Amino acid sequence: MRILGIETSCDETAAAVVADAREVLSSVVSSQVDLHARYGGVVPEVASRAHVELLTPVVAQALVEAGLDDGHVDAVGATVGPGLIGALLVGVSAAKALALVWDVPFVAVNHLEAHLYAAFLEEPELELPLVVLMVSGGHTLLVLMEGHGRYRLLGSTLDDAAGEAFDKVARFLGLGYPGGPAIDAEAMAGDPTAIAFPRAMLDDGYDFSFSGLKTSVVNHVRKNPQVSTADVSASFQQAVVDVLVTKARRAAAEYGARGLVLAGGVAANSQLRESMLDACMADGIHPLLPSRSMCTDNAAMVAAAAWWRLSQDGPSPLDTGAQANLRLPVL
Amino acid sequence: MLILGIDTATAQVSCAVGGHEGVLASSHSIRARQHAETLTPAIAFTCQQARIELSEVSVVAVDLGPGLFTGLRVGVASAKAMAHALRVPMIGVSSLDLLAFAVRFTPRLIGAVVDARRGEVYHAFYRQVPGGIQRVSGPAVGPPDDVASEVLAGGEDCLLVGDGALRYPEVFDGLHQVEVADAELAYPSASSLVMLAHARALREQWVKPWEIEPLYLRKPDAEIGWITRESS
Ligand SMILES: [Zn+2]
Numbered sequence: 001m002r003i004l005g006i007e008t009s010c011d012e013t014a015a016a017v018v019a020d021a022r023e024v025l026s027s028v029v030s031s032q033v034d035l036h037a038r039y040g041g042v043v044p045e046v047a048s049r050a051h052v053e054l055l056t057p058v059v060a061q062a063l064v065e066a067g068l069d070d071g072h073v074d075a076v077g078a079t080v081g082p083g084l085i086g087a088l089l090v091g092v093s094a095a096k097a098l099a100l101v102w103d104v105p106f107v108a109v110n111h112l113e114a115h116l117y118a119a120f121l122e123e124p125e126l127e128l129p130l131v132v133l134m135v136s137g138g139h140t141l142l143v144l145m146e147g148h149g150r151y152r153l154l155g156s157t158l159d160d161a162a163g164e165a166f167d168k169v170a171r172f173l174g175l176g177y178p179g180g181p182a183i184d185a186e187a188m189a190g191d192p193t194a195i196a197f198p199r200a201m202l203d204d205g206y207d208f209s210f211s212g213l214k215t216s217v218v219n220h221v222r223k224n225p226q227v228s229t230a231d232v233s234a235s236f237q238q239a240v241v242d243v244l245v246t247k248a249r250r251a252a253a254e255y256g257a258r259g260l261v262l263a264g265g266v267a268a269n270s271q272l273r274e275s276m277l278d279a280c281m282a283d284g285i286h287p288l289l290p291s292r293s294m295c296t297d298n299a300a301m302v303a304a305a306a307w308w309r310l311s312q313d314g315p316s317p318l319d320t321g322a323q324a325n326l327r328l329p330v331l
Numbered sequence: 332m333l334i335l336g337i338d339t340a341t342a343q344v345s346c347a348v349g350g351h352e353g354v355l356a357s358s359h360s361i362r363a364r365q366h367a368e369t370l371t372p373a374i375a376f377t378c379q380q381a382r383i384e385l386s387e388v389s390v391v392a393v394d395l396g397p398g399l400f401t402g403l404r405v406g407v408a409s410a411k412a413m414a415h416a417l418r419v420p421m422i423g424v425s426s427l428d429l430l431a432f433a434v435r436f437t438p439r440l441i442g443a444v445v446d447a448r449r450g451e452v453y454h455a456f457y458r459q460v461p462g463g464i465q466r467v468s469g470p471a472v473g474p475p476d477d478v479a480s481e482v483l484a485g486g487e488d489c490l491l492v493g494d495g496a497l498r499y500p501e502v503f504d505g506l507h508q509v510e511v512a513d514a515e516l517a518y519p520s521a522s523s524l525v526m527l528a529h530a531r532a533l534r535e536q537w538v539k540p541w542e543i544e545p546l547y548l549r550k551p552d553a554e555i556g557w558i559t560r561e562s563s
Binding site for chain 2: 039043045046048049051052053055056057059085088089090091092093094095096097098100101102214318319320322323
């Protein structure tokens with residue numbers, strides 16, 4: 001079964017064709033990052049306008065690359081939330097229109113669930129249960145995946161998402177946007193032990209908090225204007241990574257996870273990948289660090305999640321809308 | 332030649348199908364649900380009522396706005412996807428043109444006025460010509476007082492049509508040469524869209540799906556969307 005996936009929840013316009021949630025026949029991502037860079041963050045109205053402009057050519061390219069320019073897919077899946085409402089509505093509307101014309105099922109996909117399925121596209125035989133650390137500009141979640149469609153939310157951020165903290169700190173340090181890659185690069189030349197930034201709630205459950213860390217960075221730089229930006233970047237990054245890895249590792253041990261999976265845009269952070277790999281080696285669990293293109297928003301993961309949802313729940317109704325604050329369907 | 336018309340630029344969601352026989356079926360609703368929830372089933376229902384298959388549609392027409400951005404994009408994104416999947420061309424028409432077209436039989440000056448929120452309206456002026464209407468000024472966005480000033484400056488009788496005209500009675504009701512059209516004409520109609528598009532389609536005045544862009548008339552607000560906390 002070949003599924004066309006569509007993703008427009010934030011600032012990537014993406015379409016992909018995936019066969020049976022395993023084989024990626026095409027995956028096209030048109031990033032709007034340059035459009036938003038001068039604002040230092042994603043501007044919803046700018047994103048929505050770009051989706052309208054980009055989606056038709058992106059879908060066309062995904063179909064052609066999959067060898068399906070006659071448009072014969074077996075279902076169309078689209079992200080319906082969470083995300084920016086105006087952006088989501090572009091993808092949902094287009095996906096339902098395509099499903100109606102082709103007379104195939106439409107499948108509503110939860111963006112967070114799609115991130116969980118990205119790992120299976122690269123390693124279809126992953127053994128469950130898994131602990132997934134989902135970190136992006138929009139989300140910071142620690143999820144126990146017990147089975148397909150069976151998730152337990154172990155923890156989430158109480159304030160800023162991890163990627164949001166990177167963006168805000170990078171903006172404050174004048175490193176530009178997006179903040180994750182900018183801080184990652186700057187940190188290469190810095191000492192991660194130079195400044196002892198706080199590790200909020202390190203031993204305290206599975207929830208996260210990053211706004212205090214951001215404030216500490218601001219206060220430290222104001223008090224020490226001569227401080228090296230590289231050291232601040234490296235120390236900030238280390239503080240974020242320490243909290244993420246400590247909690248993910250503890251969760252994996254507590255729930256007897258067979259593997260630990262990284263998901264979301266922040267999963268591309270080199271320090272996080274390295275620390276996660278070391279932790280998994282030390283604890284004897286299987287690390288899964290999907291490629292950068294699978295961590296960041298893409299439509300292949302949407303098509304994969306759509307396949308699982310379709311086989312479990314059947315098609316979604318054509319009066320489905322978008323939900324900006326959709327949550328992961330947890331047990 | 333069958334035309335599918337889609338209009339979601341205002342508070343109303345409407346669609347219609349028709350061709351040389353006129354409009355075969357149409358649907359419109361004004362309600363609190365998201366445009367995206369209403370539109371797709373409405374298209375399916377309208378085609379069913381007209382006893383046509385979507386595969387028989389030869390042109391997809393869409394209201395390009397100006398209007399409410401989020402709703403407008405639902406229609407434009409849906410229309411582009413349908414035209415792409417059907418491999419047919421598209422025709423885009425302004426919401427202001429559609430409002431004026433619906434009252435084309437008046438000899439007066441026609442002012443189409445769409446609510447733009449934030450104390451402003453989108454507006455354009457038209458005149459009846461054989462077979463339709465011709466735009467004489469606009470489109471523009473500004474306070475309703477701009478519309479009143481333009482009417483007063485012209486010094487002739489004027490029919491204002493659209494939700495933007497009804498929204499500001501304090502501006503328009505006192506002007507003696509102005510009449511505001513009823514609420515039933517306050518929103519662009521997909522039936523007008525199908526008829527206007529049919530005339531253009533006969534002259535092959537169509538474009539490719541990727542050439543269609545909404546008519547915003549306003550720059551985007553540069554407000555950053557820290558989307559997230561609530562969603563995780
Ligand atoms: Zn994401």
